[in-house]
Amino acid sequence: MNAGTTSSDIQIECQSSEAFTRWLVELPGTLAVTTYQAGKLALLGWRDKQPALLMRQFEKPMGLAVGPGKLALATRHEITLFANAPLLAHDFMPEEPGRYDALYLPRASYYTGDVNVHDVAFADDGLWYVNSRFSCLSGLSKDFSFVPRWQPPFISELVPEDRCHLNGLAVVDGKPKYVTALGETDTVGGWRDNKASGGVMMDIQSNSILLRGLSMPHSPRWHQGRLCLLNSGAGELLRYDPIQGQAHVICTLPAYLRGLCLIGRYAVIGMCQIRERHIFGGLPVQQRFDKLVCGLAVVDLQTRADWDVRIHFWVYRALRHPIPARRSLPESAELR
Numbered sequence: 580m581n582a583g584t585t586s587s588d589i590q591i592e593c594q595s596s597e598a599f600t601r602w603l604v605e606l607p608g609t610l611a612v613t614t615y616q617a618g619k620l621a622l623l624g625w626r627d628k629q630p631a632l633l634m635r636q637f638e639k640p641m642g643l644a645v646g647p648g649k650l651a652l653a654t655r656h657e658i659t660l661f662a663n664a665p666l667l668a669h670d671f672m673p674e675e676p677g678r679y680d681a682l683y684l685p686r687a688s689y690y691t692g693d694v695n696v697h698d699v700a701f702a703d704d705g706l707w708y709v710n711s712r713f714s715c716l717s718g719l720s721k722d723f724s725f726v727p728r729w730q731p732p733f734i735s736e737l738v739p740e741d742r743c744h745l746n747g748l749a750v751v752d753g754k755p756k757y758v759t760a761l762g763e764t765d766t767v768g769g770w771r772d773n774k775a776s777g778g779v780m781m782d783i784q785s786n787s788i789l790l791r792g793l794s795m796p797h798s799p800r801w802h803q804g805r806l807c808l809l810n811s812g813a814g815e816l817l818r819y820d821p822i823q824g825q826a827h828v829i830c831t832l833p834a835y836l837r838g839l840c841l842i843g844r845y846a847v848i849g850m851c852q853i854r855e856r857h858i859f860g861g862l863p864v865q866q867r868f869d870k871l872v873c874g875l876a877v878v879d880l881q882t883r884a885d886w887d888v889r890i891h892f893w894v895y896r897a898l899r900h901p902i903p904a905r906r907s908l909p910e911s912a913e914l915r
Contacts, residue, residue, distance in 0.1 A: 613640040642699035653696035703753035749799035759796040802841035814864035833868040
């Protein structure tokens with residue numbers, strides 16, 4: 580926050596479609612969304628007759644993992660573990676007893692340093708996380724910044740050079756299984772030269788590359804016996820068929836995609852605009868859509884029907900940027 584700017588100068592505006600609201604009413608829980616540019620963890624749920632939004636400040640929040648009664652949050656220099664304290668939740672706000680049914684409190688923090696943590700995931704043997712700067716999967720340590728647990732076979736040494744931009748991790752049956760990377764490269768930032776089509780998805784148990792030719796892939800997720808992932812640079816949600824060894828497009832959205840959560844029959848997808856052209860310029864999604872949007876989308880995986888269910892977050896510093904009038908939601912995204 581700049582000098583002279585106070586918290587009262589920052590206004591947050593949310594807008595959602597009616598379909599998103601209907602879906603949120605039926606959601607048996609709360610959505611947690613990180614946005615590292617704004618430094619926020621947003622908790623979105625339903626209270627009484629309207630959506631409820633709770634924002635918490637962290638330094639560069641990135642990966643977020645959920646387990647029974649616990650959370651893990653990766654920030655710029657550390658990973659913090661939270662545990663639910665349900666006995667304290669009911670009276671957390673004395674003036675409104677019963678407002679909250681869960682209260683997650685920080686219980687331990689592990690200092691990792693600036694290793695650019697992306698996905699984090701709970702496995703049977705503890706928490707795993709994607710160490711993008713050192714191009715490996717890592718584990719927590721009481722004595723070191725990280726403990727290397729796996730690296731792509733094309734990475735020759737673990738050095739802080741972001742050689743392939745390893746970013747996504749999926750756990751299957753309690754064991755890390757699938758990862759995504761933006762390149763199959765072994766030089767300093769080598770993935771940048773072919774970012775539009777050099778992405779890969781790998782099986783770490785067999786050390787094999789399952790998919791090539793992806794555009795900045797992220798967020799592989801295993802759910803109900805199926806694997807989905809984001810082909811972010813093309814704005815696509817993919818489903819991988821292990822029998823055919825191919826990925827099929829479920830839908831295409833007008834955004835750079837980052838962050839995927841599968842809930843029952845629905846996929847919740849984070850959508851981003853592209854402002855930094857040096858790294859993100861020249862991507863297929865920019866050729867496909869004239870305007871990209873920022874927010875959340877929910878896609879029905881059974882009917883493949885995109886309800887245009889999105890909620891948009893805007894954060895403004897009122898001293899420097901006036902609050903614009905409400906914008907209409909974009910048209911329904913292209914479906915395949």
